[in-house]
Amino acid sequence: MIRHTVAFSLRHEAGSPAETAFLEDGRQALTSIPGVRDFAVARQVSPKSSFRFQFAMSFADASAYEAYNAHPAHVAFVEQRWVPEVSEFEELDFEAY
Amino acid sequence: MIRHTVAFSLRHEAGSPAETAFLEDGRQALTSIPGVRDFAVARQVSPKSSFRFQFAMSFADASAYEAYNAHPAHVAFVEQRWVPEVSEFEELDFEAY
Numbered sequence: 792m793i794r795h796t797v798a799f800s801l802r803h804e805a806g807s808p809a810e811t812a813f814l815e816d817g818r819q820a821l822t823s824i825p826g827v828r829d830f831a832v833a834r835q836v837s838p839k840s841s842f843r844f845q846f847a848m849s850f851a852d853a854s855a856y857e858a859y860n861a862h863p864a865h866v867a868f869v870e871q872r873w874v875p876e877v878s879e880f881e882e883l884d885f886e887a888y
Numbered sequence: 889m890i891r892h893t894v895a896f897s898l899r900h901e902a903g904s905p906a907e908t909a910f911l912e913d914g915r916q917a918l919t920s921i922p923g924v925r926d927f928a929v930a931r932q933v934s935p936k937s938s939f940r941f942q943f944a945m946s947f948a949d950a951s952a953y954e955a956y957n958a959h960p961a962h963v964a965f966v967e968q969r970w971v972p973e974v975s976e977f978e979e980l981d982f983e984a985y
Binding site: 793794795798814831832833834835836837839840842844845881882883884885886887888 | 890891892895911928929930931932933934936937939941942978979980981982983984985
């Protein structure tokens with residue numbers, strides 16, 4: 792099991808309709824992809840980091856993760872929404888120790 | 889509920905007894921502190937990040953988180969183990985959106 796996470800900030804104003812739309816559309820687009828489990832949207836609240844949000848999801852194995860990355864719905868979301876609307880991000884992936 | 893996470897790397901060689909000792913001692917020290925829930929140790933496995941591990945834990949609220957930060961067992965762990973043995977780290981805290 793791999794927990795894939797990406798912390799990010801948006802170019803949109805905090806609390807704006809565009810911010811809400813990005814988070815909701817992201818959830819809808821990414822949870823439509825086979826293999827995505829336990830999708831979660833969170834606010835990043837530590838003042839020690841400038842990231843504002845996080846998407847997190849689990850994959851059963853590396854094969855499911857790779858299929859997600861290559862899936863047209865993921866590629867389209869990255870190109871059409873992520874690149875133009877996200878100002879900074881960081882990906883961290885976890886496996887139980 | 890706040891999910892407190894810290895991704896980090898150690899000065900120790902990968903797979904070394906010192907690495908194992910840090911992870912096990914960290915778990916023991918931090919889970920002894922009141923208010924710490926669902927403590928987890930994970931490997932960070934994304935090649936897009938240089939962090940190697942993560943400690944994660946949940947707190948019921950900001951008050952429990954502050955009590956943890958100020959607790960002598962946390963302060964001692966940071967001073968005696970974290971500062972000398974950790975080479976890089978990043979804290980991210982999450983609340984459900």
